[in-house]
Amino acid sequence: MSNQTVAAVATASGVGSIAIVRVSGNSALEISKNLLNKDMSLEPRVATLASVYSKDSNLIDQAIVIYFKSPNSFTGEDIVEFQSHGGSVIAQEILDTLVSYGAYLAKPGEFTQRAFLNGKIDLSEAEAIAKMIETKSVDGAKILARQLKGELSEYIDNTRDRLISLLAHSEVMIDYAEEDIPDDLLNQIEERLVSIRDELESIVKSSLRRKGLIEGFWLSIIGKPNVGKSSILNKMLNYDRAIVSDIAGTTRDSIEEQIKIGSHIVRVADTAGIREATDTIEKLGVERSIKWLDESDIVVAVFDASSELDNEDLKVLDLIHNSNDLEVIVVLNKIDIDRKIDLAVFKEFNTISLSAKESVDNLIIVIEESLSSFSKIDELMLISSRQIDSVNRAKDEINYALEPLLNIELEFFSYHINIAIEALNEITKPYRHEELLDKMFSEFCLGK
Ligand SMILES: Nc1nc2c(ncn2[C@@H]2O[C@H](COP(=O)(O)OP(=O)(O)OP(=O)(O)O)[C@@H](O)[C@H]2O)c(=O)[nH]1
Ligand SMILES: [Mg+2]
Incomplete structure (x- = not known):
C-alpha cells in the first residue's frame, strides 16, 4: 500500500472559500508537477502561487501549492498540497487530474494511517x-x-x-x-x-x-403525562417542535433534538409521560422513557407544581432516587398557577421552579452549571x-x-x-495491528 501515491480532497464538500487537495507518496512531487508550468519549481515548505492545468492543458485555477518533503510531513512521505478556490468542482477537477497522472484515490483515514505506519504518530x-x-x-x-x-x-x-x-x-x-x-x-x-x-x-x-465532552451529552426530560415536558423542550428550542396539548399522553415516542448550551452541544430527548399505559404503543413509549434514564448524563424530572403529588409522580421520584451517577435537575413547572405541590419531598434534589409558558432561562443556567461539573479537563481522559x-x-x-x-x-x-x-x-503501539487498524481508520473521514 505505502508505495502507492494517494490523493484526496481534504476539505469538507460544499461551499467554502478554500478547498485543499492533498497528495502523499513517493511520486507526489512528480505527479503534481504535471499540473504546473514546466519551469515551476517547488521549494519545500514554501507557499507558491501557481496556475494549475488539467491534462488537456486547460487552466483549472490559480492555487497555492505547498510541497512537504519527506520525512517532514504529516504522513512522513512526500506531500503536495493544492489550496484552490472553494466549492467542490475545482478541487474535484484537480483530484481527477492527479489520478489521471497516476495517483490513487486515498481511502478514508489513509493519510493518518500512513502517519501511524511511518511512526509519525501513535495510535492514541x-x-x-x-x-x-x-x-x-x-x-x-x-x-x-x-x-x-x-x-x-x-x-x-x-x-x-x-x-x-x-x-x-x-x-x-x-x-x-x-x-x-x-x-x-x-x-x-x-x-x-x-x-x-x-x-x-x-x-x-x-x-x-x-464521555459527553466529545460525543455530546444526553439530557432527557422525564415526568408523568401533562406536566409540561414538551412545553419545556419547545421553549428551550425556541420553536414549537413537539406537540403540546392538555391531553395526557400527547408525546408517545421520544423526540430528540440538539441544543447548544454554553460551549456544549447537548442532545435533548423529550420523552413520553411515565404512567401505567394501557395501549401498546404508549406502553412502548413509556418503556423507552425509562430506558432513556440509563443512557442520559443529565435528567430533568418535571412535576406540575399546581397539583398535588400522585402515584405517577411518586414513580418518577422513585426512578430518580435510584439513578446513580446521574445529574438530576427537578423542575416544578406551572408556577403561574397556584402552587399545591409539597416541596419537602424534593429537598435533596437540585430544584427549580418555572413556568414553561413564560421562560426556561433559569433551567438553562442550571444545566450549564451541571455540564461544567463534567468538564474536569485537567484530568487524563x-x-x-x-x-x-x-x-x-x-x-x-x-x-x-x-x-x-x-x-x-x-x-x-x-x-x-x-x-x-x-x-x-x-x-x-499494538504488536498485532492490521485488523485493528483497518477497522479504526475506516471510520475516519475521507481525505484525513
Ligand atoms: N399554566 C401552564 N400550563 C402549562 C405550562 N406548561 C405546560 N402547560 C400546559 O400543560 C399541558 C401539557 O403540556 P405538555 O407540554 O404537552 O405536557 P407533556 O408533559 O409533554 O405531556 P405528555 O406528552 O402527555 O406526557 C398543555 O396544555 C400545556 O399548555 C405552564 O408552565 N403553565
Ligand atoms: Mg409531551
Whole structure:
C-alpha cells in the first residue's frame, strides 16, 4: 500500500472559500508537477502561487501549492498540497487530474494511517485526530489537543515502565528461599500494583462520566403525562417542535433534538409521560422513557407544581432516587398557577421552579452549571471504547497477578503482568495491528 501515491480532497464538500487537495507518496512531487508550468519549481515548505492545468492543458485555477518533503510531513512521505478556490468542482477537477497522472484515490483515514505506519504518530494520537473532527464541545477539543500532543502516550509509557520495574523487582525473589523473602519486598510490590490498578480504575470511571465532552451529552426530560415536558423542550428550542396539548399522553415516542448550551452541544430527548399505559404503543413509549434514564448524563424530572403529588409522580421520584451517577435537575413547572405541590419531598434534589409558558432561562443556567461539573479537563481522559477496553483489561490482569504474587508463584504473576503490559501497548503501539487498524481508520473521514 505505502508505495502507492494517494490523493484526496481534504476539505469538507460544499461551499467554502478554500478547498485543499492533498497528495502523499513517493511520486507526489512528480505527479503534481504535471499540473504546473514546466519551469515551476517547488521549494519545500514554501507557499507558491501557481496556475494549475488539467491534462488537456486547460487552466483549472490559480492555487497555492505547498510541497512537504519527506520525512517532514504529516504522513512522513512526500506531500503536495493544492489550496484552490472553494466549492467542490475545482478541487474535484484537480483530484481527477492527479489520478489521471497516476495517483490513487486515498481511502478514508489513509493519510493518518500512513502517519501511524511511518511512526509519525501513535495510535492514541491518531484517534485524537479522528475525534477532534467530531467533538461536541470546546472542552472536548482541549482534551483531544492534549492527547494529540502525546499526553496519553506518555502516561501509558510511564505506567508500562512501572509494571516492568515491578517485574524486575519480583525477579529478585527467585534468589531467596521462600521463607527468607523479606516481607516488605512483597508488600511493596503489592502496594504499588494496587495503586496502579486503582489509578487505572479511576481513569476509566472518570472517562466514562465525561464521555459527553466529545460525543455530546444526553439530557432527557422525564415526568408523568401533562406536566409540561414538551412545553419545556419547545421553549428551550425556541420553536414549537413537539406537540403540546392538555391531553395526557400527547408525546408517545421520544423526540430528540440538539441544543447548544454554553460551549456544549447537548442532545435533548423529550420523552413520553411515565404512567401505567394501557395501549401498546404508549406502553412502548413509556418503556423507552425509562430506558432513556440509563443512557442520559443529565435528567430533568418535571412535576406540575399546581397539583398535588400522585402515584405517577411518586414513580418518577422513585426512578430518580435510584439513578446513580446521574445529574438530576427537578423542575416544578406551572408556577403561574397556584402552587399545591409539597416541596419537602424534593429537598435533596437540585430544584427549580418555572413556568414553561413564560421562560426556561433559569433551567438553562442550571444545566450549564451541571455540564461544567463534567468538564474536569485537567484530568487524563480515555477517548474511545477501544482505549477503555484496553485499560480495563490491564486493570483486570493486575488484579489477577496479586494472588500469585502473595503465594510467590512468580511465573503466574509475571504472566498476568505481561498481559497487562500488552493491553496497555494496544493503546499506543499494538504488536498485532492490521485488523485493528483497518477497522479504526475506516471510520475516519475521507481525505484525513
Ligand atoms: N399554566 C401552564 N400550563 C402549562 C405550562 N406548561 C405546560 N402547560 C400546559 O400543560 C399541558 C401539557 O403540556 P405538555 O407540554 O404537552 O405536557 P407533556 O408533559 O409533554 O405531556 P405528555 O406528552 O402527555 O406526557 C398543555 O396544555 C400545556 O399548555 C405552564 O408552565 N403553565
Ligand atoms: Mg409531551
